[in-house]
Amino acid sequence: xxxxxxxxxxxxxxxxxxxxxxxxxxxxxxxxxxxxxxxxxxxxxxxxxxxxxxxxxxxxxxxxxxxxxxxxxxxxxxxxxxxxxxxxxxxxxxxxxxxxxxxxxxxxxxxxxxxxxxxxxxxxxxxxxxxxxxxxxxxxxxxxxxxxxxxxxxxxxxxxxxxxxxxxxxxxxxxxxxxxxxxxxxxxxxxxxxxxxxxxxxxxxxxxxxxxxxxxxxxxxxxxxxxxxxxxxxxxxxxxxxxxxxxxxxx
Numbered sequence: 001x002x003x004x005x006x007x008x009x010x011x012x013x014x015x016x017x018x019x020x021x022x023x024x025x026x027x028x029x030x031x032x033x034x035x036x037x038x039x040x041x042x043x044x045x046x047x048x049x050x051x052x053x054x055x056x057x058x059x060x061x062x063x064x065x066x067x068x069x070x071x072x073x074x075x076x077x078x079x080x081x082x083x084x085x086x087x088x089x090x091x092x093x094x095x096x097x098x099x100x101x102x103x104x105x106x107x108x109x110x111x112x113x114x115x116x117x118x119x120x121x122x123x124x125x126x127x128x129x130x131x132x133x134x135x136x137x138x139x140x141x142x143x144x145x146x147x148x149x150x151x152x153x154x155x156x157x158x159x160x161x162x163x164x165x166x167x168x169x170x171x172x173x174x175x176x177x178x179x180x181x182x183x184x185x186x187x188x189x190x191x192x193x194x195x196x197x198x199x200x201x202x203x204x205x206x207x208x209x210x211x212x213x214x215x216x217x218x219x220x221x222x223x224x225x226x227x228x229x230x231x232x233x234x235x236x237x238x239x240x241x242x243x244x245x246x247x248x249x250x251x
Contacts, residue, residue, distance in 0.1 A: 001016060001017070001018060001141065001159070001161075001162075002016070002017045003015070003016050003017075003159075003164070003206075004016075004017060004039070005206075005211065005212060006035070006036070006039060008028055008029060008032045008035070008062065009028075009029040009031050009032055009062065009108060009113060009116065009118075010029065010062050010104060010107050010108050010111065010113065011026075011028070011029070011062040011063075011208045011209055012206070012207065012208055012209070012210075012211055013025075013026070013028055013032060013036065014026070014166055014206055015036070015039070015040075016139075017044065018139075020050075021050055021051075021052040021053075021138070021139075022040065022046070022050045022051045022052060023051075023052065023053050023055075023136070023139050023142070024036075024051060024053070024054045024055070024070070024076075025055055025057075025157060025166045025206070026054070026055060026056065026057050026062075026063045026166070026168060026208065027054050027055075027056040027057075027063050027064040027065060027066055027067035027070075027078070028062065028063070028065060028066040028067075028070075029061055029062045029065040029066060029104070029116075029118055030061075030065040030066045030069060030117070030118060030119070030120050031065075031066075031116040031117070031118065032065075032066055033066050033069060033070060033073070036066075036070075037073075048073065048074050049074050049075055050074075051070065051074045051076045052076050052077065052138055053076055053077050053078075053079060053136060053137065053138055053139060054067050054070060054071070054076055054077070054078050054079070055079050055080070055130075055136065055144075055155065055157055056078060056079070056080040056124060056126070056155075057080075057154055057155045057156070057157075057166075057168035057169075058081075058087070058150065058151045058153055058154045058155070058168065058169070059086075059087040059088060059122070059124060059151065059153070060100055060104070060151075060169070061100055061101050061104040061118045061120060062104055062208065063168060063169070063208065064120060064124055065118060065120040066120070067120075067124065068120070068121055068124075068125070077127040077128060077137065077138075078124070078125070078126045078127050078128070079126060079127065079128035079129075079130050079136060079137060080124060080126045080128075080129070080130065080153070080155070081129070081130055081131075081146065081153035081154075081155050082129035082130055082131050083129075083152070083153050086122070086123050086124065087122075087124075087151060087152070087153060088122035088123065093122065094122060097122040099234075101118050101119065103234065104118050105118060130144045130155060131144070131146070132144065132145060132146040133145070136157065141159060141160055141161060142157050142158065142159055142160070143157070143158045143160055144156075144157055144158075145157070145158060145165075145196060145197075146193075147167060147170050147193035147196060147197065148186055148189040148190070148193060149170070149180075149184055149185070149186050149187070149189045149190025149191070149192075149193045149194075150168075150169050150170065150180075150181050150183065150184060150185065150190065151185055151186075152185065152186060152189075154168060154169070154170065154193070155168070156168065156170060156193075156197065158200065158202070162203060163200070163201070163202050163203040163204075164202065164203055164204045164205075164206065164212070165197065165200065165202045165204075165205055165206065166205075166206040167197060167205055167206065167207065168207075168208045169181040169208050169209065170190075170193060170194070170197065171194075171205070171207055171210070171215075171223065172207065172209045172210060173207055173209065173210025173211070173213060174210075177222065178210075178213075178215060178219050178222065178223050179223065179226060180223060180226065180227050180228065180232075181209075182232065182233065182234060183231070183232055183233035183234065183236075184227065184228050184231065184232045185231055185233070186231070187227065187228050187229055187230060187231060187232070190227055190228075191224060191227055194220065194223055194224055194227065195224075198215075198217075198220045
C-alpha cells in the first residue's frame with residue numbers, strides 16, 4: 001500500500017495504490033479529473049479503470065465534485081455516509097449548494113488559481129452506504145469513522161495497520177496552527193469527533209487543507225479550546241456584528 005498526495009485545485013488529494021487496484025480517499029473537484037487521470041496513466045503507468053472506489057467524506061465541492069463523473073469514466077464505485085436524506089435538500093439546500101460553489105471559487109482565486117467551472121450535482125448517488133466502524137468495501141484494511149461536526153455526515157478513514165488517518169475537513173492548518181473548519185454546523189458533534197480522533201493516537205493525520213501532519217496533545221487541546229460552542233458559519237460574524245449594532249442602538 002502506498003499513499004500518493006497530489007495537489008488538487010484547492011485541496012490535497014490522497015490516492016492509495018495497491019498492486020491490483022486504486023482507492024481515492026475523497027471525491028475532489030470536477031476540475032481535478034484530468035490531472036488525476038494523467039497521474040494514474042502516466043506516472044503510475046496504469047489504466048484509469050484501476051480506480052475501484054471513491055470515498056466521499058462530505059458534499060462540499062472539493063470533496064464530492066468529481067465523484068459522479070469519475071464513476072462514469074472508470075466504472076468505480078462511490079462510498080459515503082449512510083444518511084436518511086441528501087445534504088443539499090430543499091430550497092435552502094439548493095441555495096447552500098450555490099453558496100458552497102461560490103466559496104470554493106473564491107478560495108481558488110485567493111490562492112491564485114484560474115477560475116474554473118466547479119458545478120456538480122447537489123445529490124450524491126452512492127453504491128455503498130457506510131456507518132461508523134465499517135471497513136471499506138474491497139479495501140478492508142481501512143476503517144470508517146463518522147466524524148460529524150463540519151456537516152452531519154463527515155467521514156474519516158483510518159488505515160488500520162499504519163494508523164494513518166484521513167480526516168478531510170475536520171481540521172484545517174493555517175500558519176502552523178490547527179483550527180476548526182468553517183462552517184462547524186454541529187459544535188457538540190464536532191468536539192466529540194476531535195476527541196474520537198485524538199483517542200486513536202494516530203501516527204499521522206491527512207488533511208484536505210494542510211497535508212499530512214502529526215498533532216501533539218497541545219494541538220488537540222488548542223483545537224478544543226477554539227472550537228465554537230454554537231453553530232458557526234460564514235454568516236456568523238456578520239450576524240454577530242448586526243446584533244451588537246442593534247444592542248447599541250437600544251442602549
